[in-house]
Amino acid sequence: MAATKIRNTLIAILGACVLLACAPQGEDSVPRASLTLDEVTIGELQGMMQAGDLSSVQLVDYYIDRIAQLDPQLNSILEINPDVHEIARALDAERLGGQIRSALHGIPVLLKDNIDTADNMHTTAGSLALLDSPTPAEDAFLVRRLRAAGAIILGKTNLSEWANFRSTSSSSGWSGRGGQTHNPYLLDRSPCGSSSGSGVAVAANLTVLAVGTETDGSVVCPAAFNGIVGIKPSLGLISRSGIIPIAHSQDTAGPMARTLTDATLLLNAMVGVDSNDAITTVPGNNGIGDYTQFLRDDGLMGTRIGVVRQLFNDSPALNDLMEMQLEILRAGGATLIDVEFEFMTELNDAENEVLLYEFKTDLNQYLENRGGEMRSLQDLIRFNQDHAEQEMRYFGQELFAQAQAKGDLSEAAYLSALRTAKELSQAKGIDALIAALQLDAFVAPSNDVAWLIDLIGGDGGDYIPSSTLAAVAGYPSITVPAGFIKDLPIGILFFGPAFSEPALIAIAYDYEQRSQARQPPAFLETYK
Numbered sequence: 001m002a003a004t005k006i007r008n009t010l011i012a013i014l015g016a017c018v019l020l021a022c023a024p025q026g027e028d029s030v031p032r033a034s035l036t037l038d039e040v041t042i043g044e045l046q047g048m049m050q051a052g053d054l055s056s057v058q059l060v061d062y063y064i065d066r067i068a069q070l071d072p073q074l075n076s077i078l079e080i081n082p083d084v085h086e087i088a089r090a091l092d093a094e095r096l097g098g099q100i101r102s103a104l105h106g107i108p109v110l111l112k113d114n115i116d117t118a119d120n121m122h123t124t125a126g127s128l129a130l131l132d133s134p135t136p137a138e139d140a141f142l143v144r145r146l147r148a149a150g151a152i153i154l155g156k157t158n159l160s161e162w163a164n165f166r167s168t169s170s171s172s173g174w175s176g177r178g179g180q181t182h183n184p185y186l187l188d189r190s191p192c193g194s195s196s197g198s199g200v201a202v203a204a205n206l207t208v209l210a211v212g213t214e215t216d217g218s219v220v221c222p223a224a225f226n227g228i229v230g231i232k233p234s235l236g237l238i239s240r241s242g243i244i245p246i247a248h249s250q251d252t253a254g255p256m257a258r259t260l261t262d263a264t265l266l267l268n269a270m271v272g273v274d275s276n277d278a279i280t281t282v283p284g285n286n287g288i289g290d291y292t293q294f295l296r297d298d299g300l301m302g303t304r305i306g307v308v309r310q311l312f313n314d315s316p317a318l319n320d321l322m323e324m325q326l327e328i329l330r331a332g333g334a335t336l337i338d339v340e341f342e343f344m345t346e347l348n349d350a351e352n353e354v355l356l357y358e359f360k361t362d363l364n365q366y367l368e369n370r371g372g373e374m375r376s377l378q379d380l381i382r383f384n385q386d387h388a389e390q391e392m393r394y395f396g397q398e399l400f401a402q403a404q405a406k407g408d409l410s411e412a413a414y415l416s417a418l419r420t421a422k423e424l425s426q427a428k429g430i431d432a433l434i435a436a437l438q439l440d441a442f443v444a445p446s447n448d449v450a451w452l453i454d455l456i457g458g459d460g461g462d463y464i465p466s467s468t469l470a471a472v473a474g475y476p477s478i479t480v481p482a483g484f485i486k487d488l489p490i491g492i493l494f495f496g497p498a499f500s501e502p503a504l505i506a507i508a509y510d511y512e513q514r515s516q517a518r519q520p521p522a523f524l525e526t527y528k
Helices: 002-022 042-050 056-074 084-096 141-148 196-203 220-225 260-270 316-331 344-370 377-386 398-404 412-437 468-473 501-515 522-527
Strands: 077-080 108-112 152-157 209-214 229-232 252-257 304-308 335-339 441-445 477-485 488-495
Touching: 042 056, 042 260, 056 077, 056 084, 056 108, 056 152, 056 196, 077 196, 084 152, 108 196, 141 152, 141 260, 152 196, 196 209, 196 220, 196 252, 209 220, 209 260, 220 229, 220 477, 220 488, 229 260, 229 501, 252 260, 260 501, 304 412, 316 335, 316 441, 316 477, 316 488, 316 501, 335 412, 344 377, 344 398, 344 412, 344 468, 377 398, 412 468, 441 501, 477 501, 488 501
Parallel strands: 108 152, 108 209, 304 335, 304 441
Antiparallel strands: 077 152, 209 252, 229 252, 229 477, 441 488, 477 488
16 A cells, blocks of 8 residues: 555665664764664663663664564554654663663653654554644653653554454454554464554564553454563553543553563553543552562462353364463462353443444544544544545445444443443453452463454454453453464463452463463564
């Protein structure tokens, strides 16, 4: 597509500029061959920077070079922050002056392109409809938190357009603005979505960290498909302010990283009480300041974990792999109890109704506040019709049309669906089994093997809906790499009751240290 070619050209030009002329000279310069930072962690980077062996400017240049070299094959990055060198130099100066803001000081982070930034980048949800819209008046709350922590916003990532809530037959990782994102393990395979670019960029070592967003599966699925860690936090832990919405009763941002330690450090920086988002003050949101205290080697010892076998499928390879992971949990001291959730069909139906209603209301409010020509969902529908060659060459906008047909949030159909969705996922679902069996968490496969990309037919293959219960409930889940089938990553998902992040982090970390399943894509070897 034309948009994809333009984007790749711009990134290539920027990369060449960095290589030839744009990188700061003198002490900020570094021979590119002297840096080998594949699979590097935040802790390792901070050690190098504190020792004077690396600067944030050099680190930024390293990733921009890699993006220019590798991303034309992956399509994970939409744009590089044009102010990134200025930001990095300022943070380097602070470090030299003895000021370290947090563990993220000078660390590059990519943002999914549905997260507002009041800077020289776009925020479009991947749609050409918002490419010329006014710059958001202010950063999303989580972006302000990241900047305050000293993180460097490196750029924006591609995504499933409108967070995969436009069509019933879309291809995950495709957007009108960026084209199709590719899985770095096998380029013809899906990266899942909707935080596709964020997952791919982290997996391919194009950044240290990335932020995704999830309504149902949009953090944990691309994290699992791309062999990385993804945390979908409890609703209310991270502010929704400044995130292009699908549904306020489920939407949240979440950290994506190659290790749970790094993901937890990113979580620390994103959490905070926002006066513009009342959900951040809900009862039970205990405001733990540092979640790294729960990264414990004995996190499995004495735990009781429910195994959700109905979320396994009939794949012998997947089931064999998962049985090996369950043995790892048992070896760590966990007691495993098979469990089953009822009402899943009814829950899915209620969720779909809620999302359609909330999408129309929430998006209309966002667009009206944003300003510009696109003020409503109806405006977007007309735009796509008028620009069908660019936006609807492969699939349509059935979900847009279904949402537009809904009324407001006072309608009985919406209120009934919302009550049903929350009751079945919370009181009659997760909470009920936690109480009845004295469980600490649940475990299920995050995914089966990634399916072939099919722009015309849309997503296929065996999708495992293990994200749904926690997503609808507004409860946390964490996916961690669990191994490979046919050279494609498989993740293991842990989820639990509201604000159980401490328990989930402890369990997932102990498992991660025992399994050591993360492996970088072999694709990268071709470009060394």
